[in-house]
Amino acid sequence: MDYQFQWRPVIQALPQLLEASLVTLQVSVLSMGLGLLMGLVLYFIRKSPILPLRAFATTWIEVARNTPSLFQIFIFYWGLGEFGIFLSPYVSVVAALSFNCAGYMAETYRGGFAAVPKGQNMAARTLGMTAWQSLRYVELPQVLRAIYHPMTNQFTWIILASSLGMLAGLRELSGETQYFNSRTFRTFEFFMAAAVIYYVITKIALLVLKAIGWNLFKAERAAK
Amino acid sequence: MIILENVHKSFGSLKVLKGVNLTVHEGEVVSLIGASGSGKSTLLYCINGLEKIDSGRVTVDGTDVHAKGTDINKLRQKLGTVFQQWNSFPHLTALENVALAPRVVSKLDKAAAREVAAAQLERVGLKDKFDHYPSQMSGGQQQRLAIARALAMKPDYMLFDEATSALDPELVTEVLDTMRMLASDGMTMIVVTHEMSFARDVSDRVAFFKQGVLAEIGPAREVMESPKDPDLQRFLSSSTR
Ligand SMILES: Nc1ncnc2c1ncn2[C@@H]1O[C@H](COP(=O)(O)OP(=O)(O)OP(=O)(O)O)[C@@H](O)[C@H]1O
Ligand SMILES: [Mg+2]
Numbered sequence: 001m002d003y004q005f006q007w008r009p010v011i012q013a014l015p016q017l018l019e020a021s022l023v024t025l026q027v028s029v030l031s032m033g034l035g036l037l038m039g040l041v042l043y044f045i046r047k048s049p050i051l052p053l054r055a056f057a058t059t060w061i062e063v064a065r066n067t068p069s070l071f072q073i074f075i076f077y078w079g080l081g082e083f084g085i086f087l088s089p090y091v092s093v094v095a096a097l098s099f100n101c102a103g104y105m106a107e108t109y110r111g112g113f114a115a116v117p118k119g120q121n122m123a124a125r126t127l128g129m130t131a132w133q134s135l136r137y138v139e140l141p142q143v144l145r146a147i148y149h150p151m152t153n154q155f156t157w158i159i160l161a162s163s164l165g166m167l168a169g170l171r172e173l174s175g176e177t178q179y180f181n182s183r184t185f186r187t188f189e190f191f192m193a194a195a196v197i198y199y200v201i202t203k204i205a206l207l208v209l210k211a212i213g214w215n216l217f218k219a220e221r222a223a224k
Numbered sequence: 225m226i227i228l229e230n231v232h233k234s235f236g237s238l239k240v241l242k243g244v245n246l247t248v249h250e251g252e253v254v255s256l257i258g259a260s261g262s263g264k265s266t267l268l269y270c271i272n273g274l275e276k277i278d279s280g281r282v283t284v285d286g287t288d289v290h291a292k293g294t295d296i297n298k299l300r301q302k303l304g305t306v307f308q309q310w311n312s313f314p315h316l317t318a319l320e321n322v323a324l325a326p327r328v329v330s331k332l333d334k335a336a337a338r339e340v341a342a343a344q345l346e347r348v349g350l351k352d353k354f355d356h357y358p359s360q361m362s363g364g365q366q367q368r369l370a371i372a373r374a375l376a377m378k379p380d381y382m383l384f385d386e387a388t389s390a391l392d393p394e395l396v397t398e399v400l401d402t403m404r405m406l407a408s409d410g411m412t413m414i415v416v417t418h419e420m421s422f423a424r425d426v427s428d429r430v431a432f433f434k435q436g437v438l439a440e441i442g443p444a445r446e447v448m449e450s451p452k453d454p455d456l457q458r459f460l461s462s463s464t465r
Contacts, residue, residue: 123311123370126272127325127377128301137328141315219315223359 009184010193013176020176021197023090027172028159028205030094035101035158036151042106043113057106064103070164072096077168093165093172097158108150112143145217152209156202163198173197225249226271226381226414231280233263233270240266242436243280248381253413255423255444258433259459264416265308267433268383271414272303284381301329304374308386310367312358318345319354322373330377344372348402364395368402375406382406384415420463424448432456 010017046057064072076092076099087095116139124134166175177194181187214221226248233241240263248254256264269275271282273289273296282289287299313321322341326332332340345354348368358366367387374382384403388396400422407413407426417423423430424444431441432453440453451457 117309117311119307119309119311120313122274123305123307123313123373124325125274125297126300126303126305127373128297128329129325130297133328137324138313145315217315219317219357219359222357 003188005189006186007189009180009186010189013180013190014193016180017173017176017193017197020171020173021201023170024159024162024172024174024198025201025205027090027094027097027162027165027170028155031097031101031158031162032151032155034094034098035105035154038098038102039105039109042102043109046106060099061103061106064100065107069096069100069161070167072100073164073168089165089168089170092168093162093170097162100161101154101158104154105147105151108147108154109143111150112146113139115146116142145220148213148217152206152213155205155209159202159205160198225283225285226412227281227283228267228271229281229283231267231270231282232278233266233275234278239436241270241277244436244438246431246438246441248412248414250380250412251410252429253407253411253415253427255427255430256414256416256433257418257420257423257430257459262433263436264433265385268305268385268414268416272300272305272383297329301377302380304371304377304379304382306367306370306374306382306384306387308389310363310370310387310390312361312366312369312373314358317355317357318350318361318369321358321369322376325373326376340376341372344375345369347375347405348372349398362395363391364398367391367395367399371399371402371406380412382411382413384413384417386416386418389418418463420448420460432459 042057042060045053046061048054048057073093073096076087076096077089080087080092120138120142121134124138125131129137162172163174165172166178169175171179173194177190181190184190226246228244228246231241231244232239244267246254256267258264266275270277271284271289277290284299284302287294289296289299313324316324319338319341322344323337326340327334327337330337342354345351348371350365350368350372353361353365353369358369361369371387387403388399391399396419400419403413403415403422404426415422415427427444429441430444430447431438432447432451433439434453434455440447440451440456447456448460451460
């Protein structure tokens with residue numbers, strides 16, 4: 001072993017790497033947010049009495065959960081080109097990750113809603129609330145509590161999976177790392193540094209989500 | 225005034241209501257008694273529109289509950305409902321539980337909604353529980369919370385569906401006392417209950433529900449002390465409370 005570590009190129013590239021980390025974070029937050037919203041919609045239309053809607057949701061969920069994420073990104077980036085739809089790397093990665101996240105979240109929502117007793121809706125409705133108000137003020141807060149933990153896991157997963165974006169040409173953290181690697185050939189150093197940055201991003205994200213949860217779920221804390 | 229006319233209701237092939245007639249006047253307390261699974265809850269839910277009916281008519285102050293054009297959310301504000309499983313909102317404090325509907329349904333501002341909520345919580349004896357979460361309250365307290373929550377909408381009628389059946393025996397009294405207080409305040413109430421002493425002492429009239437109809441109905445003492453229906457006689461002698 002006569003490999004000489006050389007960290008200088010990494011340190012020189014650090015500003016760019018950190019900037020690319022912001023892209024990673026942005027893509028992840030956006031995909032998670034969209035995934036949460038679309039997952040909720042999927043959850044509802046899968047219960048719809050209209051068969052084509054139901055079939056649409058089921059297909060989405062099945063494909064999202066049972067095909068490689070990388071393929072999903074390629075479909076949005078290259079595949080849609082066949083139909084004359086050309087998305088930028090950024091848009092296709094966000095689209096693919098949200099597509100994926102929505103599929104998983106639809107399943108998670110199912111568990112979350114099942115955890116809310118039917119009487120909650122009945123009580124809300126007898127107070128004169130509309131179905132929407134009952135959902136918004138009574139059921140969803142409880143669903144959110146139930147899905148919060150799986151949701152944080154999902155978010156970690158998205159941050160890491162966003163690295164696949166480099167294969168669609170996105171200059172997020174992995175893409176940027178690969179770029180510097182190809183110019184300096186300090187493979188180990190660059191990917192080591194990127195791994196550490198991923199680790200730190202993930203940990204910080206979890207801490208932030210924990211703090212948000214701590215503020216959100218006061219009832220939980222009071223019970224203890 | 226609540227009027228049920230020839231109300232029919234089935235679940236699939238199971239006929240639960242087979243022509244129920246009942247008129248409840250302002251200020252009246254009517255208790256509904258009857259065997260488990262006979263359809264008492266269903267009857268209440270047909271009044272507040274939680275269940276649809278197959279035929280017949282239910283009117284509240286002249287408004288047809290099940291008519292197409294009826295604004296059911298508006299109508300329900302007149303009809304407070306208290307369930308056996310009190311259904312307190314676990315993510316909200318007692319005060320927030322009660323203030324929620326005044327805020328989002330009646331569109332009161334935050335301060336006004338809290339004021340209404342505080343007044344009703346005081347009324348049911350939960351003055352010292354404003355900031356408690358349901359998980360920190362006993363079943364009896366949660367049921368009184370549910371009553372306060374219904375009262376905060378200023379209902380003209382209260383529907384109670386076995387409000388004390390899920391409670392430990394020692395917690396029943398505090399809830400019954402709250403219901404007594406409402407009755408003496410002149411609230412119009414329909415009370416599905418297994419508490420025979422409540423039915424006898426607090427209600428103006430008692431109705432015995434049997435096989436999809438109200439088999440016997442009359443002044444409380446009369447029905448409870450000299451029942452005519454043989455099934456009611458048997459039902460009353462087998463009821464311990
Ligand atoms: N949503 C429903 N779907 C199908 N059957 C139902 C439904 N709700 C109630 N039933 C049936 O209708 C009948 C009457 O039920 P209901 O709950 O009204 O009785 P109850 O008199 O309130 O009984 P309990 O004293 O146990 O509360 C029961 O046989 C019940 O199984
Ligand atoms: Mg019942």
